[in-house]
Amino acid sequence: MPDFHTFCPFNEEHELTFSEKEIARAKRFRNKSGGKIMVACPFDCRALAITKSDGTMPDDVEAWIPDESDAICVPLLNDTVIRMPAGFVLEAGVKLYRPGSGGPLLGRREYMFAHGIDPECFLNRG
Ligand SMILES: [Zn+2]
Numbered sequence: 001m002p003d004f005h006t007f008c009p010f011n012e013e014h015e016l017t018f019s020e021k022e023i024a025r026a027k028r029f030r031n032k033s034g035g036k037i038m039v040a041c042p043f044d045c046r047a048l049a050i051t052k053s054d055g056t057m058p059d060d061v062e063a064w065i066p067d068e069s070d071a072i073c074v075p076l077l078n079d080t081v082i083r084m085p086a087g088f089v090l091e092a093g094v095k096l097y098r099p100g101s102g103g104p105l106l107g108r109r110e111y112m113f114a115h116g117i118d119p120e121c122f123l124n125r126g
Contacts, residue, residue, distance in 0.1 A: 004065050006073050008041040009048065016041060016073060023050070027061050032109040037061060038076060040118035045125065046082070047112040048073040077116030085111065085119035095120070 008014030036049040086100040096105035097119035111119045
């Protein structure tokens with residue numbers, strides 16, 4: 001499978017490229033993202049879901065993502081519910097992120113799914 005090229009739904013100047021490896025990882029961990037193929041925009045750190053252009057997401061991801069004209073990124077959560085991370089703690093070498101609004105510590109993918117932001121991306125931006 002070639003790299004998947006698309007645009008961020010929040011800013012058309014954010015050109016996104018996801019490698020086969022990243023998509024395979026997103027697929028493998030879909031149990032942590034409500035069954036969605038979840039990725040993040042590296043420019044604004046928003047969590048995105050890859051769907052077909054009609055909004056559906058058939059199981060045979062490898063078959064349809066390469067058809068770039070029929071695969072798009074959509075916001076995972078809407079703007080009213082996203083939460084920025086306040087920091088992280090290390091537990092047994094695993095980063096757990098703390099929502100700025102309070103709440104339980106979450107791993108990176110769990111945080112993206114619950115709060116709509118890639119916490120690692122956001123905290124690295126400083
Ligand atoms: Zn973006």
